[in-house]
Amino acid sequence: MSRVQSSAVFRCSLAALLFGAATPATKHLLGDVGPVTLAGSLYLGAAAAVAPIALAQRRAGSGARADRRNLVRLGGAVIAGGIVAPVALLLGLRAARAADVSLWLQLEIVATAVLAAAFFREHLGPRTWTALAVVVAGGVLLAAPQGFGTIGAAALVGLACIGWGIDNNLTSLVDRFTPAQTTFVKGLVAGTINLSLGLASGEALPGGETLFLALAVGALSYGASIALYVSAAQELGATRSQLVFATAPVAGAVLSWVALGEPVQFVQCIAAAVMAAGVVLALTSKHTHEHAHDATVHVHGHSHDDGHHAHVHPGLPPWARHSHEHEHEAMRHTHPHEPDLHHRHRHG
DSSP states (O other): OOHHHHHHHHHHHHHHHHHHTHHHHHHHHTTTSOHHHHHHHHHHHHHHHHHHHHHHHHHTTOSOOOOHHHHHHHHHHIIIIIIIHHHHHHHHHHHSOHHHHHHHTTHHHHHHHHHHHHHSOOOOOHHHHHHHHHHHHHHHHHHTTTOOOOHHHHHHHHHHHHHHHHHHHHHTTOOSSOHHHHHHHHHHHHHHHHHHHHHHTTOOOOOHHHHHHHHHHIIIIIIIHHHHHHHHHHHHOHHHHHHHHTHHHHHHHHHHHHHHOOOOOHHHHHHHHHHHHHHHHHHTOOOEEEEEEOOEEEEEEEOSSSSSOOOOOTTOOTTOOEEEEEEEOOEEEEEEOOSSTTOOOOOO
C-alpha cells in the first residue's frame, strides 16, 4: 500500500470511529429533543467545527470558484446526505435500540457500492465484490443476535443509508472545494434547513446543556468525521473508503454495549473479525492497465509523490499533503490505481 493510500486509510478509520460514536450519543439526546431539530443541531455543530479551517483555506487561496457541475454534486450531497439521511436515521433510532441501528448502518456499504458501479463509473473487480460480500456477511452475522426490531425502524435506517450512499458518491467527485469547505457548506445549509423544519413542526429548541452536547457531538461525529471521510474518499474511491468506514457500525455497537449496558455476544466478536478480513481483502486488490487522462484544472488535497502532481513548491517535501487549484496536462500511462478523482475512466 502506498504512502498516499495508507494516509487515506488512517483518515477514513478515524472518521469511522468518530461517526460510530454518534449513534449511542444521539440515542441519549433523543430523550430531550425531537429528531428533526436534533439533526439540524448536529449539522450546525459540524459546520461550526470546520468553519475556521474552511475560511482559512479560502483566504489562503485553497478552493476555487465553483462551476455548475460541482454545485450540482454538492447540492445533491446536501439534500441526500445532510437533510434526508440524518432525519431518517434519528427517526429509526427513536424506535429501535442503538446497537441495532449501528449494525443496520452496514447497508450504507451496499448502497454506496451499487450506486458507484451503476451511476458513477467506479470499477469494481471480482476481488472488491468478494470483499464487499464478506463485509456485508459480517454485518448480517453481527445483527443476527440482536434481531431486526420493527420493520419501520429498519426501513428508516435503510433510507438513511441510501441517502448517505448518494452523498458518498457525489462528495468523492467534488473537486472545486476542500473537504473542510464541503463539510462547512453541507453542515450550514442542511443544519439550518432541518432546524427550521423541526421548529416549524412544533419541536422545541434544545435547552442549554442539551444544545451544547448536540453541537459537540455534531462537531466531532459529523464535522471532523465528514471532512476526514471526504479527503479519504477522493483518494480511495467511494466503495473502498466505505469498506474502511465499515468499522463505524462496529464502534457504534461497542459503545452502545458499554454506555447503554446492552449484552455482548461471542458471535459479534467473530463477525467483527470477518469484516476486518473483508476490508483487508479490498485494500490489497490491484487494478492496473493503460489509461488516458484528459487535461483538467481542479482543487483537492494531494502530495507530490503519487505520480500525478509534478508541479513544484520550493521547500515543500514531496510527501507533504496540501490543497490548491492546479492543472493537469493530458497524458497516457500505466500504473496501479484506484477510482479516485483522477481515475474515473470507463472499463470495457
